[in-house]
Amino acid sequence: MHTDIQIAGIKANYPAYTVAWQINQAFDMQFHMSLDWEIENKVGEVNKHIHFFEQFEDVELNWHLIQNRSEKSFIFNSKPLFDYFLICHGEDIYKYFERAVASVENTSIISHIFSFPFSIVKPQNSIYNNLINTKNFISEYNV
Numbered sequence: 137m138h139t140d141i142q143i144a145g146i147k148a149n150y151p152a153y154t155v156a157w158q159i160n161q162a163f164d165m166q167f168h169m170s171l172d173w174e175i176e177n178k179v180g181e182v183n184k185h186i187h188f189f190e191q192f193e194d195v196e197l198n199w200h201l202i203q204n205r206s207e208k209s210f211i212f213n214s215k216p217l218f219d220y221f222l223i224c225h226g227e228d229i230y231k232y233f234e235r236a237v238a239s240v241e242n243t244s245i246i247s248h249i250f251s252f253p254f255s256i257v258k259p260q261n262s263i264y265n266n267l268i269n270t271k272n273f274i275s276e277y278n279v
Contacts, residue, residue, distance in 0.1 A: 145218030197226035
């Protein structure tokens, strides 16, 4: 079980860059656009999801903001109502994730934010593998 990964689904009918900017303002983050999150479907097509990344180096926390829907698929088919996912990976001893969720919840463009346990993500899901291997992700995909 990976208790060092926390996820919140976000409902916001705005473009990804607007949501990232709003989170940056609400929680004093510096999300920057990274390479798209790529997911291969069952027939071998690659779907790209918009992705923003931030790293709190002093406490070793990695943050991702990923758009749930691409042109052809969802990252989480079981969570199609969410437009974005805010993901925190690392030992969060200062409860930054909870504070970020509370800050984001109070913004004007976020309709809803809901935390859910990482344990519901199936190990076959490519987001699971990318998050578990965050060091590989950072070195290979971070722009």
